[in-house]
Amino acid sequence: MQPLIDIKGLSYSYEQGQPALQDINLTIYPGELVALVGQNGAGKTTLVKHCIGLLRPQTGRVTVCGQDAAKTRISHLARQVGFVFQNPDHQIFHDTVQKEVAFGLQNLGLPRDEIEKRVAAALRDVGLQHLAQVYPHRLSRGQRQRVALASVLAMQTRIIILDEPTTGQDSLERLQIMELVRDLNREGHTILFITHDMTLVARYARRVIVLCQGRVIADGSTRDVLSQTQLLAQTLLEPPQITLLANRLNGLLTPGSEVILTVDEMVEHLHKVNGGSIDGPCD
Amino acid sequence: MTAAAEPVVCFKRFSYRYPNTDFYALKDINLTLPKGSFIGFTGPTGAGKTTLIKSINGIIPHVEGGACSGQVLLKGCPTGNLSTAEIGRLVGTVLDDPEAQIICLDVEQELVFGLENYGVPPDEMEQRITTALSSVGISHLRHRSTRSLSGGQKQRLAIAAALALLPEVLVLDEPTSELDPLGTEEVFTVLKQLNVKHGITVLVAEQKTELLARHCDQLVILSQGEVALAGTPREVFKHKSIYHLGVALPQVTELALRLNGGRCHLPITLEEGIEFCRALVPGGGGKLCNRSLT
Amino acid sequence: MARVIEYVYRESVVHSLNPLSKLAWALGVMFLALAFNNVYYLLTLLSTVVAVALLGKVLKDLATVFKGLTVFAGILVLLQVIFFQGEEVLFYLLPGHILPVTGEALYMGLAMAVRMMAVVLSFIIFLATTQYKDIILVLTEKLKLPYDYVFMFMTALRFVPTFMAEAVQVRYAQQVRGCPVDSGNPLQKIKAYATVALPLVLISLKKAERLAIAMETRGYGSGIRTYYKEPAITKLDMMVILSTLIFIVLALFLRMQGYGVVQL
Numbered sequence: 036m037q038p039l040i041d042i043k044g045l046s047y048s049y050e051q052g053q054p055a056l057q058d059i060n061l062t063i064y065p066g067e068l069v070a071l072v073g074q075n076g077a078g079k080t081t082l083v084k085h086c087i088g089l090l091r092p093q094t095g096r097v098t099v100c101g102q103d104a105a106k107t108r109i110s111h112l113a114r115q116v117g118f119v120f121q122n123p124d125h126q127i128f129h130d131t132v133q134k135e136v137a138f139g140l141q142n143l144g145l146p147r148d149e150i151e152k153r154v155a156a157a158l159r160d161v162g163l164q165h166l167a168q169v170y171p172h173r174l175s176r177g178q179r180q181r182v183a184l185a186s187v188l189a190m191q192t193r194i195i196i197l198d199e200p201t202t203g204q205d206s207l208e209r210l211q212i213m214e215l216v217r218d219l220n221r222e223g224h225t226i227l228f229i230t231h232d233m234t235l236v237a238r239y240a241r242r243v244i245v246l247c248q249g250r251v252i253a254d255g256s257t258r259d260v261l262s263q264t265q266l267l268a269q270t271l272l273e274p275p276q277i278t279l280l281a282n283r284l285n286g287l288l289t290p291g292s293e294v295i296l297t298v299d300e301m302v303e304h305l306h307k308v309n310g311g312s313i314d315g316p317c318d
Numbered sequence: 319m320t321a322a323a324e325p326v327v328c329f330k331r332f333s334y335r336y337p338n339t340d341f342y343a344l345k346d347i348n349l350t351l352p353k354g355s356f357i358g359f360t361g362p363t364g365a366g367k368t369t370l371i372k373s374i375n376g377i378i379p380h381v382e383g384g385a386c387s388g389q390v391l392l393k394g395c396p397t398g399n400l401s402t403a404e405i406g407r408l409v410g411t412v413l414d415d416p417e418a419q420i421i422c423l424d425v426e427q428e429l430v431f432g433l434e435n436y437g438v439p440p441d442e443m444e445q446r447i448t449t450a451l452s453s454v455g456i457s458h459l460r461h462r463s464t465r466s467l468s469g470g471q472k473q474r475l476a477i478a479a480a481l482a483l484l485p486e487v488l489v490l491d492e493p494t495s496e497l498d499p500l501g502t503e504e505v506f507t508v509l510k511q512l513n514v515k516h517g518i519t520v521l522v523a524e525q526k527t528e529l530l531a532r533h534c535d536q537l538v539i540l541s542q543g544e545v546a547l548a549g550t551p552r553e554v555f556k557h558k559s560i561y562h563l564g565v566a567l568p569q570v571t572e573l574a575l576r577l578n579g580g581r582c583h584l585p586i587t588l589e590e591g592i593e594f595c596r597a598l599v600p601g602g603g604g605k606l607c608n609r610s611l612t
Numbered sequence: 613m614a615r616v617i618e619y620v621y622r623e624s625v626v627h628s629l630n631p632l633s634k635l636a637w638a639l640g641v642m643f644l645a646l647a648f649n650n651v652y653y654l655l656t657l658l659s660t661v662v663a664v665a666l667l668g669k670v671l672k673d674l675a676t677v678f679k680g681l682t683v684f685a686g687i688l689v690l691l692q693v694i695f696f697q698g699e700e701v702l703f704y705l706l707p708g709h710i711l712p713v714t715g716e717a718l719y720m721g722l723a724m725a726v727r728m729m730a731v732v733l734s735f736i737i738f739l740a741t742t743q744y745k746d747i748i749l750v751l752t753e754k755l756k757l758p759y760d761y762v763f764m765f766m767t768a769l770r771f772v773p774t775f776m777a778e779a780v781q782v783r784y785a786q787q788v789r790g791c792p793v794d795s796g797n798p799l800q801k802i803k804a805y806a807t808v809a810l811p812l813v814l815i816s817l818k819k820a821e822r823l824a825i826a827m828e829t830r831g832y833g834s835g836i837r838t839y840y841k842e843p844a845i846t847k848l849d850m851m852v853i854l855s856t857l858i859f860i861v862l863a864l865f866l867r868m869q870g871y872g873v874v875q876l
């Protein structure tokens with residue numbers, strides 16, 4: 036299969052200081068749902084900025100949909116890659132949600148009725164259709180994040196990159212965004228999201244890339260990567276509480292079995308171990 | 319719990335409406351927060367956590383305007399009768415955005431800012447600065463530029479700047495929301511230490527319930543401007559209505575509730591979760607739990 | 613650009629001077645620059661300013677500022693050339709005897725450019741070698757300016773780099789939505805700048821609100837202030853202030869004698 040994003044030998048340093056990225060090699064294929072994790076300053080944002088041409092590789096090469104990202108106009112790449120910034124306030128400036136979402140489409144030069152159709156559809160997808168005429172800065176941070184997401188969705192790009200889409204939000208808003216991300220992936224979008232929230236990673240990602248001080252230290256299926264507690268600790272991350280719980284009980288409850296990622300899995304597993312009857316330790 | 323301790327903050331039938339709005343952001347809040355306690359406030363966005371915090375540190379009613387009824391008492395004195403500066407001596411404030419609350423260019427100056435405002439004698443400042451910096455563990459950063467600090471360090475600096483003014487109460491509005499897991503851990507470790515070692519009352523709005531479960535004596539869940547639930551974390555998590563309040567439970571708690579509906583001593587931390595699971599399995603080596611909470 | 617008016621930490625004589633004497637020096641430079649219009653006098657003045665930057669070990673840090681100022685100086689010269697008509701025509705800017713460049717205009721333009729550079733640089737050196745808190749302290753305590761205004765002004769300066777960084781992020785955010793920030797068409801460019809400016813204003817307002825709360829809760833404006841460390845006035849400071857005064861008097865004298873002024 037032809038890769039959508041292909042990064043070869045990428046290194047990058049900002050003007051002052053140490054290299055932010057060192058010799059990154061990554062390939063992302065169509066249909067993947069990838070989480071990019073690592074502590075603050077690990078280089079996650081720097082890495083994804085290369086995928087949409089905001090930064091140009093100092094060494095190495097980034098190919099997006101077959102085009103060299105360093106040699107392609109950003110406005111051109113924007114037709115292939117949608118990018119949702121960490122802080123939605125960096126982009127929002129229109130006086131209604133609807134206009135905000137339509138802005139990107141106007142830049143693409145689409146006809147008016149097409150724009151209207153796409154905006155309506157995108158707002159429906161993120162569940163904000165009833166707020167189309169509201170002033171965006173009236174909305175909560177979570178809702179503004181979804182406005183930003185809608186404005187990227189409407190551009191109907193093959194790839195969608197989200198930089199910490201759930202930071203600063205409550206648990207319900209986090210789940211709403213991640214459910215949406217999963218639906219988009221099922222509809223065929225290739226998705227790369229950055230997060231610190233390992234519970235969300237465990238629940239939604241299929242592949243995890245771990246960045247530590249500008250290097251990729253792990254890249255594999257979610258289950259594989261989350262089982263490597265030591266490795267995650269290097270970049271000061273911890274698997275979800277339920278995974279830790281299962282690990283600590285290892286040998287007792289889970290002889291030689293797979294890593295537990297979610298509460299559902301743990302419940303199921305305990306039922307299996309207990310021969311199907313769990314009534315709680317006391318009553 | 320320090321039930322016998324005198325209340326340091328007390329909400330009496332407090333309601334508040336922002337200017338130009340037609341609904342109450344806080345409705346008839348009655349809360350007594352004892353001195354020396356560690357209290358967490360949680361609830362979905364818009365529940366009123368920030369508004370509650372601002373009512374304690376005097377931003378409401380002194381800066382925000384709007385309409386309020388009822389009272390917030392700080393050591394028995396209504397906030398309406400105190401100036402923000404007077405309140406500032408008693409209540410230290412930390413906000414969520416590590417960038418926007420740092421006023422000065424270097425670490426030392428950030429601490430000095432408050433001290434100078436309050437007219438603290440210069441020869442007393444030295445002592446206060448060293449103590450505040452060392453109690454949040456950033457003495458080594460004293461001469462650094464504030465811009466070169468990590469998120470967790472910035473938040474600890476914000477705490478130190480508040481501490482230099484010797485407050486009895488620290489209020490924090492989602493202080494870890496912009497931080498990574500390490501920064502989050504740094505902040506909560508410092509808060510716990512301040513609470514235990516120095517007896518400072520910590521009032522923190524926070525989304526991460528796993529942390530709250532580990533550190534708080536009391537948990538208050540807000541919903542649409544009202545106190546929906548209050549009690550020890552265990553009591554609160556056990557409550558049936560918790561599922562409708564948009565609060566994520568710690569995973570071990572969720573697991574226990576799923577398995578036996580919370581009929582036993584509910585685990586709320588990892589260690590308790592391990593104990594719980596051991597007891598579940600025949601031959602697991604765990605003591606069977608026979609404490610039952612009402 | 614982000615590093616224009618920032619304090620640069622170095623160990624140097626200039627850094628250790630009292631802010632008051634540095635301010636006096638900068639004002640002195642301004643006075644001398646306005647007193648004369650002879651390019652050689654002004655060039656001498658500019659080279660002393662550069663020498664002070666060298667002494668303060670901040671010359672390298674001012675390189676970007678210097679570049680910006682040269683462009684600005686070029687524009688000043690050009691404006692003079694276009695609008696000031698002298699007699700001695702040197703050459704024409706456009707073929708066909710359009711836009712004559714006269715010697716007088718060129719001379720005036722140069723004088724103005726050098727004067728501008730000396731003044732601006734001296735103040736930037738003052739800012740680059742003096743900590744904000746010391747500037748605030750001197751302006752309020754010694755010069756008795758109102759604390760509120762001084763603090764607000766200095767804080768606004770302190771947030772300039774943050775503001776610049778935000779501007780880059782906003783520009784990125786609009787670019788990835790296909791907004792042609794990088795296009796050549798001037799009309800589109802103006803439109804594109806609006807898409808950057810608007811979110812920037814909104815973000816800044818939000819930040820300002822947070823900052824106000826942070827200041828309020830830490831006793832800002834609560835009454836009598838104290839100061840942690842007041843910079844001392846040393847012998848060297850006295851010498852700097854004294855010699856600035858001497859130069860000013862000397863300049864006045866020379867000027868009245870007709871030196872350093874070119875009549876055009």
Ligand SMILES: Nc1ncnc2c1ncn2[C@@H]1O[C@H](COP(=O)(O)OP(=O)(O)O)[C@@H](O)[C@H]1O
Nearest residue numbers: 049050055073074075076077078079080081082
């Ligand atoms: N504009 C910039 N100028 C200089 N250094 C930067 C800039 N942006 C990021 N860095 C540095 O590059 C490293 C990686 O940053 P970043 O990619 O933002 O990390 P992450 O997104 O993983 O938190 C950090 O050490 C950071 O300080």
Ligand SMILES: Nc1ncnc2c1ncn2[C@@H]1O[C@H](COP(=O)(O)OP(=O)(O)O)[C@@H](O)[C@H]1O
Nearest residue numbers: 336337339343362363364365366367368369370
């Ligand atoms: N400055 C304001 N003006 C008007 N309404 C506000 C303002 N700040 C908050 N609100 C409203 O008050 C309610 C409570 O908000 P807030 O205290 O910020 O909640 P939380 O911090 O729990 O997310 C929300 O409905 C919010 O829309």
Ligand SMILES: [Mg+2]
Nearest residue numbers: 079080081198
């Ligand atoms: Mg980042």
Ligand SMILES: [Mg+2]
Nearest residue numbers: 367368491492
């Ligand atoms: Mg809030």
